Amino acid sequence: MRIDQIIERRTEPVFSFEFFPPKTPQGERNLENAVRSLRELDPAFVSVTKTGGSTQAATIELVRRIHAEHGFEAAAHLLCAGSSRAELRERLDSLRTSGLENVVALRGDAPAGESFAPTDGGFAYASDLVELIRSEYDLCTVAGCYPDTHPEAADAASDMAHLAAKVRAGVDVLITNLFFSNAAFFDFERRAREAGITVPIVPGIMPITKADQIKRFATIGGITIPPELGRALEHYGDDVDAVTDLGVSYATLQCAELLAAGAPGIHFYTLNRSPATRAILSALRILRPWESPRS
Numbered sequence: 001m002r003i004d005q006i007i008e009r010r011t012e013p014v015f016s017f018e019f020f021p022p023k024t025p026q027g028e029r030n031l032e033n034a035v036r037s038l039r040e041l042d043p044a045f046v047s048v049t050k051t052g053g054s055t056q057a058a059t060i061e062l063v064r065r066i067h068a069e070h071g072f073e074a075a076a077h078l079l080c081a082g083s084s085r086a087e088l089r090e091r092l093d094s095l096r097t098s099g100l101e102n103v104v105a106l107r108g109d110a111p112a113g114e115s116f117a118p119t120d121g122g123f124a125y126a127s128d129l130v131e132l133i134r135s136e137y138d139l140c141t142v143a144g145c146y147p148d149t150h151p152e153a154a155d156a157a158s159d160m161a162h163l164a165a166k167v168r169a170g171v172d173v174l175i176t177n178l179f180f181s182n183a184a185f186f187d188f189e190r191r192a193r194e195a196g197i198t199v200p201i202v203p204g205i206m207p208i209t210k211a212d213q214i215k216r217f218a219t220i221g222g223i224t225i226p227p228e229l230g231r232a233l234e235h236y237g238d239d240v241d242a243v244t245d246l247g248v249s250y251a252t253l254q255c256a257e258l259l260a261a262g263a264p265g266i267h268f269y270t271l272n273r274s275p276a277t278r279a280i281l282s283a284l285r286i287l288r289p290w291e292s293p294r295s
Contacts, residue, residue: 002101002140004172006044007200007264013290014044014265019272021058030272037274041281045073047104064098080129081108084121092137104142105129127166134170143171147179147188151222164195175267178206181224182257203258206269207276208247252280256289
């Protein structure tokens, strides 16, 4: 089923997970353990990203496998970076012939320290890929957005203008980049609606399990870490168990507030690990904050 239809027909919030293609035998085992553990939580869908060292073919093959072996609705991340139009069409054809109905259309990142440059015969913007999908394929197109503003954008206003253009090109669902400030998300959501964006906006949440890792992600992605969270991370330092406990608690409170405010669901960036996501989602299903909406 298409992800936009899943969200439209929901009677409760939709919960979904992101995985990535592993690069080592241990990574394979971590992924398989995560998928099996999280399967019990009955996700509405999963997405599979492309990481450094992996290929688009590996991403699509993993999507096929998860869909076939576990029955999840699954969406492959399809990137403009490193691909020509012909190669993108070939991958879209592969998704379609596999019976998959969803794709996540992204530009992709530039190499560290460089500006993004399209591949010869490729696309410069995700909106170009979105337009291709809308014009030639009957697929649900999911795209990304940035509550903290895209790190390459001149400012928040221009970033929103680019997002609105991408949605007009044919986006069906938006999933945000990870964020830690709900105030930033609510402001972003308000501005998106004022810009005429009406598609569902699903918050993307990454449970913190390693302080250094999350600081690195925040620096690269221009993501705001609220002062109180930053102080707590500094306090716990290299105490992995304490940081994980903090991350689970913080993400649970974050998700509860988002769901009480009417978010259509939560997309968890799992990093191919299950315990933190499992703990958060289990708590949310007990708390059911969506039944006590924020006034």
